[in-house]
Amino acid sequence: MTSAMLSRRSLIASVGAVAATGLSGIIVPAQAKGLAPTPSMRGGSNNYRPGAPIVERIGNGGFWMTGTVRRAGDGAPLGGQRIQIWAHTTEGHERDPHSHGATLTDANGNFRLEMPQIVPAFGQPHGHLAYDSDEFETVFLRPIMRSSKDKTLEAHFVLQAA
Amino acid sequence: MSNSRAGLIWAAVAIAILVPLIAAAASPLLAWREPIYIAAGFAGIIALGLLLLQPLLIGGFLPGLSGLSARRVHRWIGAIVVLAVIVHVVALWITSPPDVIDALLFVSPTPFSVWGVLAMWAVFAAAFLAAFRKRLGIRPRTWRLLHTSLAAVIVTGTVVHAALIEGTMETVTKLALCSLVIVVTIKVFVDLRVWARGAASR
Numbered sequence: 001m002t003s004a005m006l007s008r009r010s011l012i013a014s015v016g017a018v019a020a021t022g023l024s025g026i027i028v029p030a031q032a033k034g035l036a037p038t039p040s041m042r043g044g045s046n047n048y049r050p051g052a053p054i055v056e057r058i059g060n061g062g063f064w065m066t067g068t069v070r071r072a073g074d075g076a077p078l079g080g081q082r083i084q085i086w087a088h089t090t091e092g093h094e095r096d097p098h099s100h101g102a103t104l105t106d107a108n109g110n111f112r113l114e115m116p117q118i119v120p121a122f123g124q125p126h127g128h129l130a131y132d133s134d135e136f137e138t139v140f141l142r143p144i145m146r147s148s149k150d151k152t153l154e155a156h157f158v159l160q161a162a
Numbered sequence: 163m164s165n166s167r168a169g170l171i172w173a174a175v176a177i178a179i180l181v182p183l184i185a186a187a188a189s190p191l192l193a194w195r196e197p198i199y200i201a202a203g204f205a206g207i208i209a210l211g212l213l214l215l216q217p218l219l220i221g222g223f224l225p226g227l228s229g230l231s232a233r234r235v236h237r238w239i240g241a242i243v244v245l246a247v248i249v250h251v252v253a254l255w256i257t258s259p260p261d262v263i264d265a266l267l268f269v270s271p272t273p274f275s276v277w278g279v280l281a282m283w284a285v286f287a288a289a290f291l292a293a294f295r296k297r298l299g300i301r302p303r304t305w306r307l308l309h310t311s312l313a314a315v316i317v318t319g320t321v322v323h324a325a326l327i328e329g330t331m332e333t334v335t336k337l338a339l340c341s342l343v344i345v346v347t348i349k350v351f352v353d354l355r356v357w358a359r360g361a362a363s364r
Contacts, residue, residue, distance in 0.1 A: 042270065122254075122272065
C-alpha cells in the first residue's frame with residue numbers, strides 16, 4: 001500500500017513537473033513574440049458589406065461603439081486604420097446598407113463611432129466590426145453586450161501584418 | 163369529470179399557451195423587426211406552446227379527448243409543429259441567411275442554436291417515423307422507444323434553445339411555459355412507464 005501511495009505521489013509530482021515544463025514551453029515563445037493577434041470571431045463576418053462609407057455617425061446615433069487597434073508583437077497603436085461597424089439597431093437590420101458605416105482610428109489607435117441603439121437580434125444584443133484593408137490580415141469581431149440596455153460596446157483589434 | 167372541472171383544465175391550458183404569446187406580442191423588440199422576422203419568432207413560440215399539448219393529449223389529461231381521438235389530435239398537432247419549425251427556419255433564413263447557415267452547420271457563435279437545430283431534426287425524424295411507421299414495419303415496442311426518445315430530445319432541445327435566447331418572449335412567461343412543458347412531459351413518461359423494461363404497448 002505504502003509503495004503504491006509513494007508511486008502515486010511521485011507520479012503526480014512528475015506529471016506536475018512535465019506539465020509545468022510543457023506550459024512554460026508554450027508560454028515563453030508567446031512572451032518572446034509579444035502581443036498575439038486577435039483571431040476573428042465566429043459569425044463575425046455575417047451580413048458584412050465591404051466598402052461601407054466612412055461616416056460622421058450611423059443614422060441618428062445615441063449609442064457608441066469604441067475600441068482600439070494595435071499591432072501584433074510590440075502592441076504599437078495603429079492610427080488611420082479603417083474599421084467598419086454594423087449591427088441590428090433601432091433604425092435597421094444588419095443587412096440594411098444604412099446600418100453600416102466606417103471610421104478611422106486616431107493617432108493613438110482609438111476609434112469611436114456613434115450609431116443607433118443596438119437591440120437584440122438572433123438571440124443576442126451584439127455588434128459586428130471588421131478590419132478589412134490591405135496592410136494587415138482581415139479580422140471580424142462580434143462582441144456581445146452585457147445588457148441590451150447598455151449604451152456602449154467596445155472591441156479591440158490586434159492586427160498582424162498581411 | 164364534471165363540466166366545471168373540464169372547463170378549468172382547458173382554461174389553464176389556454177392560459178399557459180396564450181399568455182406567453184400575448185406577452186411576446188407586447189415586446190418592444192417588435193418595433194425594430196420586419197414582418198418576416200416577427201413571423202419567424204412567433205412560429206417558434208407557437209411550436210413551443212404546442213409542445214405542451216402533445217404530452218397532455220397522450221396522458222389523457224385533456225377533457226373530452228381520450229384514446230383514439232386524443233391520438234388523432236396529437237398527430238395533427240405534430241404536423242402543425244413540423245410546419246411551424248419550417249416557417250421558423252425559412253423566415254429566419256430570409257431575415258439573415260448567414261446566421262441560419264451557421265446554425266444549421268453547427269458553427270454558430272450563439273450557444274442556443276445547436277439546441278434548436280437538434281430539436282428541429284428530432285421533430286422531422288419523429289414526423290417521418292410517424293408517417294411511415296406501418297410501411298417501415300416498426301414494432302410497437304420499438305416505435306414507443308424511438309418516439310419517446312425523440313420527444314425527449316425535442317422537449318430538451320426546444321426548452322434550452324428558448325431559455326437561452328434574448329428575444330421577443332417575456333422572461334417569466336417563457337420560463338413558466340418551458341417548465342410546464344418539461345414537468346408535463348416527465349409526468350406522462352413516468353405515468354406511462356415509457357422506458358420501463360417490458361412496458362406494454364398501448
